Amino acid sequence: MFAGIFVLGLYEGMIRARVRTVIDTEVAHIQIHHPNFKDDYDPAFTIAGQAQVSGALRTVKDIKAVAYRSMTQGMLATATGSAGVQINGIIPDEENAVSSMKKKIIEGDELDLKKKNGILIGKKLADKMKLSIGNKLVLTFTDRENNITAGAFKVAGIYQTSNSPLDERNVFVNRATLNSYLLIGEACHEIAILLVNDTAVEGVKQSLQQRFPAYSIQTWRENSPETDLMVSTINQYSSIIIVIIMIALAFGIVNTMLMSVLERTREIGMLTALGMNRVKVFVLVLAETVILTLVGVPLGLLSAWITILYFSTAGIDISSFAGAAMSGFGFGSIIYPEFPIASLQTVMIIVVSTALISSLFPSMKAIKLQPADALRQ
Amino acid sequence: MKTVIDAHNISKTFNPETIPVLAVDKVHLHLERGEFTALVGPSGSGKTTLLNLIGGLDKPDTGNILINGVDITLLSANALIDFRLHNIGFVFQSFNLIPVLTAKENVELIMQLQHSKRASIEKRVRALFQEIGLEDKMQTRPAQLSGGQQQRVAVARALAPKPQFVLADEPTANLDSKSAANLLDIMAKLNQEENITFIFSTHDARVIERARRVITLVDGQIHADTAHVETNVAHEGFSTNK
Numbered sequence: 001m002f003a004g005i006f007v008l009g010l011y012e013g014m015i016r017a018r019v020r021t022v023i024d025t026e027v028a029h030i031q032i033h034h035p036n037f038k039d040d041y042d043p044a045f046t047i048a049g050q051a052q053v054s055g056a057l058r059t060v061k062d063i064k065a066v067a068y069r070s071m072t073q074g075m076l077a078t079a080t081g082s083a084g085v086q087i088n089g090i091i092p093d094e095e096n097a098v099s100s101m102k103k104k105i106i107e108g109d110e111l112d113l114k115k116k117n118g119i120l121i122g123k124k125l126a127d128k129m130k131l132s133i134g135n136k137l138v139l140t141f142t143d144r145e146n147n148i149t150a151g152a153f154k155v156a157g158i159y160q161t162s163n164s165p166l167d168e169r170n171v172f173v174n175r176a177t178l179n180s181y182l183l184i185g186e187a188c189h190e191i192a193i194l195l196v197n198d199t200a201v202e203g204v205k206q207s208l209q210q211r212f213p214a215y216s217i218q219t220w221r222e223n224s225p226e227t228d229l230m231v232s233t234i235n236q237y238s239s240i241i242i243v244i245i246m247i248a249l250a251f252g253i254v255n256t257m258l259m260s261v262l263e264r265t266r267e268i269g270m271l272t273a274l275g276m277n278r279v280k281v282f283v284l285v286l287a288e289t290v291i292l293t294l295v296g297v298p299l300g301l302l303s304a305w306i307t308i309l310y311f312s313t314a315g316i317d318i319s320s321f322a323g324a325a326m327s328g329f330g331f332g333s334i335i336y337p338e339f340p341i342a343s344l345q346t347v348m349i350i351v352v353s354t355a356l357i358s359s360l361f362p363s364m365k366a367i368k369l370q371p372a373d374a375l376r377q
Numbered sequence: 378m379k380t381v382i383d384a385h386n387i388s389k390t391f392n393p394e395t396i397p398v399l400a401v402d403k404v405h406l407h408l409e410r411g412e413f414t415a416l417v418g419p420s421g422s423g424k425t426t427l428l429n430l431i432g433g434l435d436k437p438d439t440g441n442i443l444i445n446g447v448d449i450t451l452l453s454a455n456a457l458i459d460f461r462l463h464n465i466g467f468v469f470q471s472f473n474l475i476p477v478l479t480a481k482e483n484v485e486l487i488m489q490l491q492h493s494k495r496a497s498i499e500k501r502v503r504a505l506f507q508e509i510g511l512e513d514k515m516q517t518r519p520a521q522l523s524g525g526q527q528q529r530v531a532v533a534r535a536l537a538p539k540p541q542f543v544l545a546d547e548p549t550a551n552l553d554s555k556s557a558a559n560l561l562d563i564m565a566k567l568n569q570e571e572n573i574t575f576i577f578s579t580h581d582a583r584v585i586e587r588a589r590r591v592i593t594l595v596d597g598q599i600h601a602d603t604a605h606v607e608t609n610v611a612h613e614g615f616s617t618n619k
Contacts (some may be wrong), residue, residue, distance in 0.1 A: 270473040273434055275462020275490050275538070277455060372434040375469065 001300025002247045002307075004347050008238055009308040009337035010316070015234055016338055018227055018331055019220075022160055025099045027193040027223040028067070029191055029201050032208070035216040037189055041073045041086075044144040046187035047215065052180055056211055062200040065097035068188040072176050074141030076121075076171060078129050085125070085171050087139055089178030089188075097200045098194045101159070101172070108133040108157030116177045118156035122167025126158045133158065139171070143183045146329060151181050162332035237345055242350055249351065250358040252259075257362035268366055269374020278367040289359035308337045380445075381542050381574050382408040384432055387440030388597075389426055400426040401437070407604075408542070411572040413565065415579050415588035423597040424578035426545055431576070432465050432544045433457045445541055448521025462490055466535030468545035472527040474519040480530045481506070481515040487537045505533040509563055529563060536567065542574035549581045559605035561587050 003139075023029055032053065034045035047053060050068065057066055070089035077081055092111045095101040101120075102110050111118050121131060131137065133155050140150040153173060161167055179185060195204060201219050209217045221228035261268065268281060276284075318326065320331035326333050340347075384406040391398045400423045408414060416424045429435040431442060431540060433449045441448050444464060451458055474483045481502055488498045506512045509529040511522075519527050535543045545564075549557035565587055566574045577584055585591055593601040 266473060267475060270467075270469065271475075272458060273432070273461065273467055274487055274534075275458055277458045280490070370435075372429045375434070375473075 001297050001306045001351050003113040003248075003300075003345070004242060004338065004351065005301060005304035006307060006337070006345070007241050008340040008343050008347065009304065010335055011237065011241060012234070012340045012343075013312070013335055013337035014331055015230055017336060018366065019231060021332065022224045022227045023198070023220050025104065025161055026163065026166065027220050028098050029195040029198070029220055030193040030205055030208070031218055031223055032193070032212070033099075033189065033216045033218075035214070036217070040147070041071065042144075043070075043142070043182045043184060043189070044074045046070070046144075046184050046189055047189075047191060049212075050186070050188055050191075051193075053215075054210060055145035056208075057191070057193065060204060060207070062195050062197075062204050064191055064196045065094070065194045067091070067094040067098035067176070069190040069192060070175050070176070070182060070184060070188045071190060072141045072182060074139050076125070076129070077129060077138045077140065078135070083125065083129060085139075086169055087141060087178060088170060088172045089182075090172050091175050095172070098192050104159040104161050105157045106160045108155065110157055111172065111174055111214070112156065113174060113176075115154075115156065116174060117151065117153045118174065120157045120159055120172040121155055122170060123158055123160040124164045124168040125171070126155070128168065128368075129254060131155055131158075133175035141175075141181070143181060145183060149181050151177070158348045162326075191237075215226070238340075242343075246350055246354045250354050252357035253289065253355055254361055256292075257285060257359050258365065260288065261285060261362045261366045263372045265369060265377050268369055269371045269377070272369065273371040273375060281367050282363045285363040286359055289355055289362075293355040297348060297351060300351075301344075305339060308339045310342055311335075311337050379410040380407065380443075381410050381412075382406060382576075383443040384431065385441050385443075387427075387430055387437040387442060387477060389423075389435065391435050392396050393438075395518070400597050401430060403440075404594075404597070404599055406431070406592070406599070408574065408576065410541075410574055411568065412590055413568045413575050413588055414590040414592060415585050416592050416594060417579060417585055418594035418600070422594040423616075424594055426597075427594065428544050428546055428576065428578050431493060432460050432467060439534050462487070463538060464541045466538065466540035466543035468528070468531050468535050468543060468548045470547040470550045472519070472531045472551075474530060474534075476519050479509065479516050479518055480522065480526075483519070483530060484534045484537050487534055491538050501537060502533075505536060508567065523556065525559060527549055528556070528560055530554060532560065532563060532567075536573065542576060545575060545577045547558045547579055547581075549579065549584055554583070557581065557583055 001273065024215070032047060034047055037045040054066075054068075057063055067090065072087050074085060074087050076085045078228070090101070090111070092101065092113065096110070106123060112118060119137070126132065129137070135155045137153055137155065138150055138152050143149050154310070159167070175188070179187065195201060205217055205219050272281060313336070315334040317334050317337050322333070384404060387401055388399070389401040391400055398564050404427060416427060418424050426435065430437050433452070437450060441450050443449075444460070446459065449457060449460060474480070475486070478486065484502050484505060485498050488501065503512070506515050509532060511526060511529055514522060514526060519530070522530065528551075549560060552560065561584060564575055570574055577588065579585065591603045592599055
């Protein structure tokens, strides 16, 4: 019971943490784009009626923060190498409110609007390109007229998230600077919207879609389909975990009850000799399993609850042995388990059923004992 | 006298497929109500096997065993268990009391299996503990009792369901001489005063001396029976503790 609940708690904690990271630091709740923009990130596909949209967003009470981003795909080059990147043009204050950009910076400073050529790069990219604060690099990309353009930037800060592939691919510059290279004026390519709470997502999306049918309006589930898949398959994964634990439990119970029967062969033989019928012997072994289960389930539940309660705030740091692997999949290296209330009833029913089914074999063994043979042991 | 046990031509072979051991060989046995009988013989002579066959704990390969006119060799496994519950009491060499139950609960258990009423269980159990002289030990667990006391509780347990007869397999083997004598006194008294039939398998000369009938087994066959020939078989052909 403890193992089942704790493992499910860990899994649920990981999934929830991933969802929070996706929403709070990566894609926000809702994003608005030109309907063709995401096909090949052509800088020409800006959000034309940005002012109109902006005015409308201010009237939606469920919206907590909005960030207007411009973006393009390009090449980052240094004296020693190059790498393909997504260049994001941002306004630091907006980005801090929507994706907590400031909190992600581990070295250097956030972007300064006054320093036009500052750039923020991810830790993984910095390591790969051997870049540090103050180093210069060149970004090459195409403008809205398909002319190749390039700009020199100086590393202002290095950020790190729990998603290392994202850190390797994304760089951030001032929006005004990027827009001037792209020749798109004050326009933007993406409006990222953070809501007050997660449950309002579908409602806000529907209402915005009705008002701006010309734009592509997508929720975090659409913008991060791998996370959506993870969330929607949580029950299946939980079932697999439960099945594995139940198999172990079944072996444990069969072993325990068989030992119990074997240790009491003489006792069972004596009871049969004196006149205890097979049904009663069967029920005796079964009842012992039920009692063990009834004692074990609440104890397991309680210990799992206490353990999860503790680690839900303290966290389980797995950075020393699995941090890089977890980061590769977009998970943080500190897991905060959550008590899996939704799965509790199912787990309890499965544990009790498994215990009863597992005790059938030892019970059958007990009733097959011949009293004369049993008493001789 | 009423016939309690009537066994005809019973045989039992162990390991018939591999190394056959003929434990009981064409035995005829007739016991009547109120007998105080000792089955004696050297180790491996078939005493315990014969007791198991009479008690319905094992089935003979050949022959019939009639208990009060019921042929127990024809009973199904479940019917045999029920028959044992109501007709046969057992006393084992190593007491075999349930360690987690008190002495009283050990005795009550059998009557509970018979679905006796609470009041009659209470009355019967108190009377039995009075009989075996352990009224003050009723709430004691077996581990806190001496070997002799445990065996007396085992006798009370055997008698609780008012069986037709009591089978006792080496009941004094694990007891010191004082406890053994005490146990024999109790069983002899119950035999004389309440006409309870006792059949012992034993090596113990003290038991043999107290028995009114001694049946000697050698190699699975009845070698001598004082019911037919008045001889002191206790010293014939095997050693005793005497």
